[in-house]
Amino acid sequence: MLDLLSPPPAARDRTRLEIIKAIMAKPDTQQQLRRRTGYSAATISGVVRKLHEDGLVELVGASELNKEVRLLPLDGVAVGVEVGFSNIAVVARRAHQSHSDARWGSSQVSAAPGEAAWLDSAVALIREVVEEVGQGPEDIGTVGMGIPRMIDPKTQRFAPPVLAPWQDGEDPAATLAGRLTRRAGKERAGMWKVRLDNDANLGAYAASVYQYPLKETLIYIKASTGIGAGIVIGGNVFRGARGCAGEIGHTPVQQNGRYCLCGGRGCLETVIGADAMLQNVKTHLGGRPFEAPRSIRELIRSAKDGNPICSRVLREAAEQLGHSLGGLCNLLNPEVIVLGGAFGRAGAIAREACESGIRRTAMAAVVDGLTVASSEMEHSSAHGALLMGIDGEGL
Ligand SMILES: [Zn+2]
Numbered sequence: 001m002l003d004l005l006s007p008p009p010a011a012r013d014r015t016r017l018e019i020i021k022a023i024m025a026k027p028d029t030q031q032q033l034r035r036r037t038g039y040s041a042a043t044i045s046g047v048v049r050k051l052h053e054d055g056l057v058e059l060v061g062a063s064e065l066n067k068e069v070r071l072l073p074l075d076g077v078a079v080g081v082e083v084g085f086s087n088i089a090v091v092a093r094r095a096h097q098s099h100s101d102a103r104w105g106s107s108q109v110s111a112a113p114g115e116a117a118w119l120d121s122a123v124a125l126i127r128e129v130v131e132e133v134g135q136g137p138e139d140i141g142t143v144g145m146g147i148p149r150m151i152d153p154k155t156q157r158f159a160p161p162v163l164a165p166w167q168d169g170e171d172p173a174a175t176l177a178g179r180l181t182r183r184a185g186k187e188r189a190g191m192w193k194v195r196l197d198n199d200a201n202l203g204a205y206a207a208s209v210y211q212y213p214l215k216e217t218l219i220y221i222k223a224s225t226g227i228g229a230g231i232v233i234g235g236n237v238f239r240g241a242r243g244c245a246g247e248i249g250h251t252p253v254q255q256n257g258r259y260c261l262c263g264g265r266g267c268l269e270t271v272i273g274a275d276a277m278l279q280n281v282k283t284h285l286g287g288r289p290f291e292a293p294r295s296i297r298e299l300i301r302s303a304k305d306g307n308p309i310c311s312r313v314l315r316e317a318a319e320q321l322g323h324s325l326g327g328l329c330n331l332l333n334p335e336v337i338v339l340g341g342a343f344g345r346a347g348a349i350a351r352e353a354c355e356s357g358i359r360r361t362a363m364a365a366v367v368d369g370l371t372v373a374s375s376e377m378e379h380s381s382a383h384g385a386l387l388m389g390i391d392g393e394g395l
Pocket residue numbers: 249250251260261262263264265267269
């Protein structure tokens with residue numbers, strides 16, 4: 001796997017590398033590879049023909065025009081890690097496999113207790129999932145990682161301000177890479193370069209590659225403990241100058257609202273983040289002898305089971321999200337908005353309320369033709385991290 005991805009010297013070989021990465025991310029027809037990579041039909045066809053002659057790919061399918069280009073079995077595992085506020089998730093697959101073959105695992109340890117806790121748990125989970133794929137830690141080829149914080153795309157480090165539980169100077173990608181290298185159990189030519197990105201960006205990337213490859217503009221909402229948006233335009237993640245694009249959770253929605261971790265006040269996250277929603281349920285319950293949900297996961301489950309208070313709190317939060325998204329829709333005119341995280345798991349309750357909020361603030365022409373969908377992929381950000389790891393190798 002790494003042989004294929006090692007940095008090539010010549011421009012012609014760089015084209016070949018980009019096309020190999022695209023096939024590794026998702027086996028596809030030549031027409032789709034053309035669309036995804038931006039290369040001409042002649043370039044794609046020439047590179048695929050050479051890869052076929054070299055015994056690296058197979059062409060699968062009855063129709064000559066629509067044969068899928070797949071890599072032949074390769075050594076090497078692509079890994080994606082998501083370190084969140086309620087759990088850690090890892091997905092892994094052999095480099096030639098499709099995303100439906102990926103194995104995954106999750107742990108209840110989260111980013112909240114700090115680096116010592118999440119690092120041990122992430123490394124143990126990576127080992128476990130990679131073994132499930134049938135490989136050992138020394139076979140790991142690429143690693144991508146997502147966290148719910150702003151990441152400067154130029155430095156792969158936190159964009160300031162660095163918010164808790166992380167601290168200024170911490171470098172989670174380098175820390176994970178160092179630990180994996182020590183654990184690999186044998187000498188490697190060099191350390192892994194773990195690619196780091198914001199979790200919502202990665203969710204958007206996975207949704208764009210796997211679920212909505214034909215959509216030009218896609219917004220993915222990661223709504224769980226915090227609220228973030230990932231934006232994909234023309235197949236590329238749009239991160240802004242410092243990696244702060246899509247921080248919709250820190251859009252002010254209440255002039256004199258609660259103070260926010262970011263230093264602002266009345267941010268969307270303080271109104272519809274997990275803590276705010278759980279608090280709203282408690283307020284509704286008052287002194288009544290019903291047990292309040294202890295986590296956003298429990299709240300969503302109760303709402304789906306028909307609990308009227310949890311349903312109400314969830315609907316109002318999703319409608320508020322839609323209200324805020326309307327402005328973003330007017331700016332970007334997306335074709336699809338994918339709700340991920342807790343709001344994605346909530347399904348129709350959150351989706352319909354969110355659509356209703358969008359209709360209140362977005363122009364009719366923008367709403368017309370917009371699809372609002374619930375994410376169908378468990379651990380989207382970890383899947384996106386896996387893709388980003390493949391993209392980053394060899395650059
Ligand atoms: Zn804020």
